[in-house]
Each structure stands twice: as structure tokens, then as C-alpha cells.
Amino acid sequence: MWKLTRFAAASNIARSRRFSAAIPGPCIVHKRGADILHDPWFNKDTGFPLTERDRLGLRGLLPPRVISFEQQYDRFMNSFRSLENNTQGQSDKVVSLAKWRILNRLHDRNETLYYRVLIDNIKEFAPIIYTPTVGLVCQNYSGLFRRPRGMYFSAKDKGEMMSMIYNWPAHEVDMIVLTDGSRILGLGDLGVQGIGIPIGKLDVYVAAAGINPQRILPVMLDVGTNNQKLLEDRLYLGLRQPRLEGEEYLSIVDEFMEAVHARWPKAIVQFEDFQMKWAFETLERYQKRFCMFNDDIQGTAGVALAGLLGTVRAQGQPLTDFVNQKIVVVGAGSAGLGVLKMAIKAVAKISGCSDSAAKSQFYLIDKDGLVTTERNNLDPAAAPFAKNPRDLEGLTEGASIIEVVKKIKPHVLLGLSGVGGIFNDEVLKAMRESVSTKPAIFAMSNPTMNAECTAIEAFKHAGENIVFASGSPFENVDLGNGRVGHVNQANNMYLFPGIGLGTLLSGSHLITDGMLQAAAECLASYMGEEDISNGILYPSVDSIRDVTAEVGAAVLRAAVEEELAEGHGDVGHRELSHMSKDETVEYVRSNMWYPVYSPLVHEK
Numbered sequence: 001m002w003k004l005t006r007f008a009a010a011s012n013i014a015r016s017r018r019f020s021a022a023i024p025g026p027c028i029v030h031k032r033g034a035d036i037l038h039d040p041w042f043n044k045d046t047g048f049p050l051t052e053r054d055r056l057g058l059r060g061l062l063p064p065r066v067i068s069f070e071q072q073y074d075r076f077m078n079s080f081r082s083l084e085n086n087t088q089g090q091s092d093k094v095v096s097l098a099k100w101r102i103l104n105r106l107h108d109r110n111e112t113l114y115y116r117v118l119i120d121n122i123k124e125f126a127p128i129i130y131t132p133t134v135g136l137v138c139q140n141y142s143g144l145f146r147r148p149r150g151m152y153f154s155a156k157d158k159g160e161m162m163s164m165i166y167n168w169p170a171h172e173v174d175m176i177v178l179t180d181g182s183r184i185l186g187l188g189d190l191g192v193q194g195i196g197i198p199i200g201k202l203d204v205y206v207a208a209a210g211i212n213p214q215r216i217l218p219v220m221l222d223v224g225t226n227n228q229k230l231l232e233d234r235l236y237l238g239l240r241q242p243r244l245e246g247e248e249y250l251s252i253v254d255e256f257m258e259a260v261h262a263r264w265p266k267a268i269v270q271f272e273d274f275q276m277k278w279a280f281e282t283l284e285r286y287q288k289r290f291c292m293f294n295d296d297i298q299g300t301a302g303v304a305l306a307g308l309l310g311t312v313r314a315q316g317q318p319l320t321d322f323v324n325q326k327i328v329v330v331g332a333g334s335a336g337l338g339v340l341k342m343a344i345k346a347v348a349k350i351s352g353c354s355d356s357a358a359k360s361q362f363y364l365i366d367k368d369g370l371v372t373t374e375r376n377n378l379d380p381a382a383a384p385f386a387k388n389p390r391d392l393e394g395l396t397e398g399a400s401i402i403e404v405v406k407k408i409k410p411h412v413l414l415g416l417s418g419v420g421g422i423f424n425d426e427v428l429k430a431m432r433e434s435v436s437t438k439p440a441i442f443a444m445s446n447p448t449m450n451a452e453c454t455a456i457e458a459f460k461h462a463g464e465n466i467v468f469a470s471g472s473p474f475e476n477v478d479l480g481n482g483r484v485g486h487v488n489q490a491n492n493m494y495l496f497p498g499i500g501l502g503t504l505l506s507g508s509h510l511i512t513d514g515m516l517q518a519a520a521e522c523l524a525s526y527m528g529e530e531d532i533s534n535g536i537l538y539p540s541v542d543s544i545r546d547v548t549a550e551v552g553a554a555v556l557r558a559a560v561e562e563e564l565a566e567g568h569g570d571v572g573h574r575e576l577s578h579m580s581k582d583e584t585v586e587y588v589r590s591n592m593w594y595p596v597y598s599p600l601v602h603e604k
């Protein structure tokens, strides 16, 4: 609990000094006049003080009145609120896209103000810049496209990437999010339109981890698409060819990784929304060579594990009881298999048994039903988790979700299938027979329409005493008589920003299992007993900077312990290794960028 009290106090102080006056350091600008107004990084719109207008050749290019940052902020929020009023009665899709557009326009114009409103209103704006609206944006990207953001490397750029990477204007890049668009949320292959995901993830990096937005780079690797509808869409902006496969595909990713490493050897590359075969293959291929991780496999696993351990605590059991939890995972893709692998390792660690003994409590279901060793053409990635039919008490290969739930009566039913509604009424009702006093339903697929069930359905059919979590946000559920069914957001956004920031500040060249495990353990212990007993497994998105500071510190300390931390900037390995836990958290927190207008100083 002490942690939460301290954080609440810290964030109140931060709020009260939001617009007050620690004078920020100057910022060197090599442009003048209209070029500054057209550069969202330097632009302050009507906020340029008169002296700065004189110095930078802006006099006459702006209306005469100077508007303070606080007034600009209020003006934006007012126009956002009036948009909400003006779109009342319109479809959710229209309203969501209108909200995204107004934020995106601000992003294009004035980054300082954009990130300030984003950070200060992250709970309200995360569903717009991230899941679920980002999914809709990706689906409609070719029509919505106005100006580019990030970089595009295509199959046609083979042999050119080493020079192309120098086209990016920033000298330093800390964080790259890379996709090939092949599995965007639960929406499938969206080709080049998947660029919305790296953009959204990096906005979360800025909001949650305070990564400097001048040092982020969203990247699309366009190797074609197998989405026939997109190939036939005349507005489609990507390569009109089927996806590259095999060595041809890998040679493109190899070339990109080498190019990034050559220009920015310390940049961290987050792989995002790759279809399963490439997600695993690229992780295996690069994790010991480059500073990278796969968010869908590794970030998701940590968040799910924290939720599973929280569920044990919510049942009033000691953590050691995790070894007795029966857990059914629906979805044997990159996310589901990542979760299984990490959860099984946790059971093995707690019980002191081997990984293979630790598997007995876990059941895996994919599109063809329960995965067993009798499966024809068993996917090698799923094979380690396949059940031996001997151990199944009558269940057979391919058994359906309802058959498995009825027979096993699991403590936890966790969905990472990408299929909306597959936890139907019957499945949820069967969870009432769970052996747990507080069964858990995790409907983790994104965006909202792909969630395995809604929060209302879960509390209605599985009972009011459940623990519920979803990948995209749902409102808490009114259970009547003042009681509330709490909705958790089990989303990797609670971990990836801290993994990135902690790694960056550690100066490690690699992201190891130990660093990822430290991140998961940190999140798992973040919530106090009172919240946990009320079914609250994760902190509110409002406190994402606080969570990220803790997770980042845990990652950094793990890197120090593994002797991988070379340090960052002026703070070297020695200083890092002498920091206490609290000092490390403060160090991480103090390295978070926060948007304020800096005085601009022109230099030729």
C-alpha cells in the first residue's frame, strides 16, 4: 500500500504544478519564420511570446494576441468537448474517428500541446490513440491518410535500407516500434495500414514512459499483403503484391535490423503485431543480437501473469496456490503461447518442479479445439503445451471450449483468440461451476469487437463474484444496490513502456528473460491487498507513469544484476549499481520527458 499512497501524492504535486513555472532549458532551432510554425516539434501556435516572435522572424505571421499554454490547453479541451456534444446520436464509429481526427490534427500541428493533453487525460484518450479506435484507424488508414508519420521500408527497397535510414531527420532514436502489418490486433492482415499500431504504441511510450517524442520512430515493413480486399482497393497505399515468404521475407527484416543497428546501435526495437510464425522466428533470430523484444509474446505474457497472480490473491490464497490453479487458454497464437510459457515457468519456480511437470494445470485450445498430442499436423510452437489424452479424464483431441470448461471447471478462462464472442452465454454459465470461489475471465483480444465476451456478459452469466479483465477498455458494470463489477484492462500497455525505458536507461544491448520477468513481478506486486480483494488487478490507466517508473526501475535493476547495464548519458554502470531500489525509481521517473514550451534559440 505504501507505494500507492506515495504515488498519489506525487501525482497530485505534478498536477498542481502543471502549468507553473520551473523555467525549462532553451531549445536550439535551425529554422526561422514560417518553417518553425510548420514544424510541430517547435511550433507553439499563438503561444509564441512577442520577444520570441521578433527573434525568430514570426512577427506578423500570427494573430497579435499571445495565448498562454494553459489557455491553449483549455481551448483544445473545449473544442474536444464540443465535438462530443456535436456528434451525439451518431454511430460509435463516426464519433471515435472524429475524436481521433481532432487529436491527430493537433499532433500534426503542435506536439508539445498534443502530448500534454494526452498525458494529462491518458485514461480518456488512450482508447482513441490506442485500442480500440486505433484498430478502426488502421482499417480506414488509406482513406484517412493526410501526411506521413514514421518510416516505410518496402520489399522494393531491398539493398537501399542502409542509406534510407539516414533519411530520418532526427540524429538520435531511442525507441522503434516495428510492424509488418500481418496481424493487426484481432483484425488480421492490414498490410501497410498497420502503421497506425506503431504510431499508437509510441504515443503510449511518450505518455507512459516519457520517452522524448523526438527520439521515437514508428516503422512499417511493407512486404505485401495477403488481404485480397486491400489488394483490390484502389486507395490502398501499400505494395500491391502478395506477402513475401521464407528467406525473401527474412532478408528484408535482416536488412532493416542491420540498418537500424548501424545508425543507432542502442535503439530498442519493439516487434509488434507480426503473424505468429514470424513473431517467433524473428524473436529467436534477433534476441541475442539486437536490443529488441516482441511485445505480443513477451509484453502480453508479463501482463497476463501479473493478472493470474492477482487472481490467486483475489481468492484470498497465498501466491504458492498458483501451482494449483487450473487455467484454460483459448488461442494458441503468439500471445497465448507467450502467456503459457511464462506462466508455466512461474509455476515451476514456485513449486521447484520442472517445466514439464508444471504444465499439468494448463489447457490450450485453438481454432480446432483442445490441443493434444494426437493432433494431426500439430504446430511445433504449440507442441510443448499439447495434452496427453491419457491425462484428460475423458476429454479428447479437439474438444470444444464448452466441453473443456464443463469437464475441467477451471479457475481461469483466458482468451487470446482474436474471435469476438466465443465466450458465449453457455461457456460463461459453465464457469459458475468453477472449482474457484472467485473464477476469473480474461477476454484479452482486441479491439473491443474481438473480445471473447463483454464485461456485462461476463458478470451476467458467469456470476457477480468473478474477476474480469479485457484487453480493450469496458466500463465497470453496475451490479445493482450500489455494487460494482470491476473491469480490469489486461493490456501489455502496463509493461512495454517500462520495458523500453528501463532498458534504455540501463544501456543494456539486450533484453533478457530476467529483465522481462522482473517487469512482470513488479506489476504483479503493484496492487495492494484491499484493491486486489475487490477484484482490481491492475492500476488505473491514470497512473500509468507511476507504474512505468516502477516497472522501468525493476527492468533496469535486473540489467544491473545481469551485468548488462552499461549506463546511459552521464550515468554509468557504477552509479547505476550503487542506486537503491527507491533511488532507481526516482532516477527513472526523473528521466521522463514532460511537455513544456522551451525558449527557442535560433542558430544557423
Ligand SMILES: NC(=O)C1=CN([C@@H]2O[C@H](COP(=O)(O)OP(=O)(O)OC[C@H]3O[C@@H](n4cnc5c(N)ncnc54)[C@H](O)[C@@H]3O)[C@@H](O)[C@H]2O)C=CC1
Pocket (backbone or CB within 6 Å): 183, 184, 185, 186, 187, 275, 276, 295, 296, 300, 303, 330, 331, 332, 333, 334, 335, 336, 365, 366, 367, 368, 369, 416, 417, 418, 419, 422, 444, 445, 446, 447, 450, 470, 471, 472, 490, 491, 492, 493
Ligand atoms: N490484451 C493484450 O495485451 C493483447 C491482446 N492480444 C490479442 O490477442 C489476439 C490474438 O493475438 P495473436 O496470438 O498474436 O494471434 P494469432 O493469430 O497468432 O493467434 C490466434 C489464435 O487463436 C486461435 N483461434 C482462432 N479462432 C479460434 C476459435 N474459434 N476458438 C479457439 N481458438 C481460436 C487460432 O487457432 C490461433 O491459435 C488478438 O486479438 C490480439 O489483439 C495480443 C497481444 C496483447
Ligand SMILES: CC(=O)C(=O)O
Pocket (backbone or CB within 6 Å): 131, 184, 185, 186, 273, 295, 296, 445, 446, 471, 491, 492, 493
Ligand atoms: C495489445 C496488443 O498488443 C495487441 O492487441 O496486439
Ligand SMILES: [Mg+2]
Pocket (backbone or CB within 6 Å): 185, 272, 273, 295, 296
Ligand atoms: Mg500487439
